[in-house]
Amino acid sequence: MARSALLNVMVQAAVKAGKSLTRDFGEVQNLQVSVKGPGDFVSQADFKAEKIVHDELMKSRPTYGFLGEEGGEEKGTDGAHRWIVDPLDGTTNFLHGIPQFATSIALERNGEIVAGVIFNPATDELFTAEKGGGAFLNDRRLRVAARRVLSDCVIGCGVPHLGRGNHGKFLVELRHVMGEVAGVRRMGAAALDLAYVAAGRLDGFWEAELHPWDMAAGLILIKEAGGFASDMKGGQNMFETKTVVAGNELIQKALLEVSNRPVPAR
Numbered sequence: 001m002a003r004s005a006l007l008n009v010m011v012q013a014a015v016k017a018g019k020s021l022t023r024d025f026g027e028v029q030n031l032q033v034s035v036k037g038p039g040d041f042v043s044q045a046d047f048k049a050e051k052i053v054h055d056e057l058m059k060s061r062p063t064y065g066f067l068g069e070e071g072g073e074e075k076g077t078d079g080a081h082r083w084i085v086d087p088l089d090g091t092t093n094f095l096h097g098i099p100q101f102a103t104s105i106a107l108e109r110n111g112e113i114v115a116g117v118i119f120n121p122a123t124d125e126l127f128t129a130e131k132g133g134g135a136f137l138n139d140r141r142l143r144v145a146a147r148r149v150l151s152d153c154v155i156g157c158g159v160p161h162l163g164r165g166n167h168g169k170f171l172v173e174l175r176h177v178m179g180e181v182a183g184v185r186r187m188g189a190a191a192l193d194l195a196y197v198a199a200g201r202l203d204g205f206w207e208a209e210l211h212p213w214d215m216a217a218g219l220i221l222i223k224e225a226g227g228f229a230s231d232m233k234g235g236q237n238m239f240e241t242k243t244v245v246a247g248n249e250l251i252q253k254a255l256l257e258v259s260n261r262p263v264p265a266r
C-alpha cells in the first residue's frame, strides 16, 4: 500500500497525538476536566492532542484552513483546502478508562473529503483512506460487510447528549431499528463507529447531532471501502443536517427507511 505524502503527514500527526493521548489515558484521574454542556466533557488531553495535530499539519501545509473541535475554524489563505480534526473522539470513554477513542483527521478539497485518517492508540489500529485509493486498516484493504438483510445485521448508533438533540425522536428510531436487526451497539466514538462500518465490523450506523469532525474521515473510509452514506433524509448534506446513515448499498437504504418510520400513533 503506497501512501501519498499528504496522507503520510496526516498519519504522522495522528500517531503523534496518539502518543500524547496514551500518556494521558494512563493517568486519566489527574486530568483537568471541564463541562461544555450536560453530559458533554472536555479535558486537557483533548486540547493537547488538538495542538499537536494542528502544529504538525500546519507545519507541513501552512496555507490550508483548519477546523478543529476544540479550537474552532481558522481560515487558510488557500481557499481550496481545509483540515477537519477531532483530536479525541470518544472523550467520555477516555475519561472512564474505556479504550474506545481515536484521533480523526480529514482533508477537504473544494468541499469534498479526499483523505481521512482515524487512529485508536489503545488498539494501535490505524484506518486510512484516500480518494480513489481504497480504505485500509493498518496494511489490510477494507471492504464493508456484505450482509443483505437487516435481521442478520449488527448496527451501531449514537445517543444525543443530555438535553441536546431530540431524545424522543432517537428513542423512536431505536425502537424501530431494534425491532429489525440482530443487534444494536452504542460504542461512544462516532469516528470509530464509521471506521468499523468501513471495516465490516458494523453492518451499519446511524446518528444525529454529529459535527463535521466526527464524520469527515469516517465518510471517506466508508466510500473507499465500497459503502454508502447519506443524511437522515437520504441526501448528501451530512454536515449541514448533522446526521448520518451508513452501510453497504442495501443495508444503508434499509436502515434509512427503518430509522425514518413515523412515530407510532397511540
Ligand code: IPD
Residues within 6 Å of the ligand: 069, 086, 088, 089, 090, 091, 092, 158, 159, 160, 161, 187, 188, 189, 190, 191, 207, 209, 210, 214
Ligand atoms: C462524541 C462521540 C460520540 C457521539 C457524540 C460525539 P467527542 O464525540 O463521537 O460517540 O455520540 O455525538 O460528540 O465529543 O467524544 O469527540
Ligand code: CA
Residues within 6 Å of the ligand: 041, 042, 069, 091
Ligand atoms: Ca467533544
Ligand code: CA
Residues within 6 Å of the ligand: 086, 088, 089, 090, 190, 191, 213, 214
Ligand atoms: Ca467527536
Ligand code: CA
Residues within 6 Å of the ligand: 046, 069, 086, 087, 088, 089, 090, 091
Ligand atoms: Ca472530540
